[in-house]
Amino acid sequence: xxxxxxxxxxxxxxLATAAAALLAGPLSAxxxxxxxxxxxxxxxxxxxxxxxxxxxxxxxxxAAKKAPAxxxxxxxxxxxxxxxxxxxxLMWGEQLxxxxxxxxAISTARxxxxxxxxxxxxxxxxxxxxxxxxxxxxxxxxxxHRAAAKFLAENGKKxxxxxxxxxxxxxxxxxxxxxSPKANDSxxxxxxxxxxxxxxxxxxxxxxxxxxxEVDRVIPGWTxxxxxxxxxxxxxxFIPPQLAYDLRSxxxxxxxxxxxxxxxxxxxxxxxxxxxPASVTNAPGKPGVPASAAPKATGKPPVNPPDSxxxxxxxxxxxxxx
Numbered sequence: 001x002x003x004x005x006x007x008x009x010x011x012x013x014x015l016a017t018a019a020a021a022l023l024a025g026p027l028s029a030x031x032x033x034x035x036x037x038x039x040x041x042x043x044x045x046x047x048x049x050x051x052x053x054x055x056x057x058x059x060x061x062x063a064a065k066k067a068p069a070x071x072x073x074x075x076x077x078x079x080x081x082x083x084x085x086x087x088x089x090l091m092w093g094e095q096l097x098x099x100x101x102x103x104x105a106i107s108t109a110r111x112x113x114x115x116x117x118x119x120x121x122x123x124x125x126x127x128x129x130x131x132x133x134x135x136x137x138x139x140x141x142x143x144x145h146r147a148a149a150k151f152l153a154e155n156g157k158k159x160x161x162x163x164x165x166x167x168x169x170x171x172x173x174x175x176x177x178x179x180s181p182k183a184n185d186s187x188x189x190x191x192x193x194x195x196x197x198x199x200x201x202x203x204x205x206x207x208x209x210x211x212x213x214e215v216d217r218v219i220p221g222w223t224x225x226x227x228x229x230x231x232x233x234x235x236x237x238f239i240p241p242q243l244a245y246d247l248r249s250x251x252x253x254x255x256x257x258x259x260x261x262x263x264x265x266x267x268x269x270x271x272x273x274x275x276x277p278a279s280v281t282n283a284p285g286k287p288g289v290p291a292s293a294a295p296k297a298t299g300k301p302p303v304n305p306p307d308s309x310x311x312x313x314x315x316x317x318x319x320x321x322x
């Protein structure tokens with residue numbers, strides 16, 4: 001946005017005008033002083049008007065010092081405002097870019113006008129404006145879908161690239177051995193993820209340690225690929241948008257993006273065995289109540305505890321069968 005830059009000229013012009021006015025006042029004061037009533041003689045060596053004019057110079061000096069100080073403060077304020085405005089525009093622009101909006105899809109001049117109209121209260125956001133924003137966001141995702149479809153159609157013809165029924169594509173860079181992880185296992189992996197244009201958005205290599213994921217808790221493209229890999233294998237994955245985040249992506253992944261990964265399956269952690277349910281033996285006549293919790297049959301009515309003499313007596317426990 002160029003709005004902050006265009007604001008600098010009026011600010012500078014106003015400051016220059018104010019400085020000129022401040023300087024003009026003190027400097028023109030000596031010319032307005034009244035002359036003495038008595039005219040000097042023609043033969044006098046010095047005129048009496050020259051003497052009072054001399055002290056005017058010090059009076060002009062402080063005024064000249066104050067004007068630059070005021071101008072510098074105003075310029076500093078304008079500079080800070082310009083920097084803050086630019087930072088705000090930069091943040092908005094980055095957010096638009098992260099949602100897949102390209103420079104040729106918008107008009108920065110119209111964005112600036114919309115900001116001015118909203119800040120001044122001239123115009124309020126309408127339902128039509130919201131529809132326009134949704135259309136803009138969808139257009140970015142549609143463009144990414146088309147780019148993904150074109151790439152996958154060409155990439156699937158390359159030697160060594162395998163396309164599964166779901167549309168996932170992979171290329172084996174290094175073979176592994178052993179048992180593939182199951183859906184409820186955890187996989188220890190090193191990986192690097194990029195967008196179609198090569199922008200890297202995540203990497204375990206940069207963090208200096210592998211990551212551990214539950215196989216069935218990642219994006220569908222990963223869940224499918226990990227169950228085909230063996231420990232020690234390294235694959236390159238080409239994941240269509242529908243098997244990645246698609247329209248539910250978060251920055252820095254634009255909506256509708258296909259994702260490229262290099263994945264190395266370091267090891268597999270089997271899922272812990274499921275704990276068996278606690279065995280329950282039903283008490284006679286009381287289904288679902290453990291036998292240990294059932295009262296023992298004594299043939300005698302129970303006695304109320306001494307600390308609660310007013311509580312009602314429970315039912316008599318039947319005698320134990322013989």
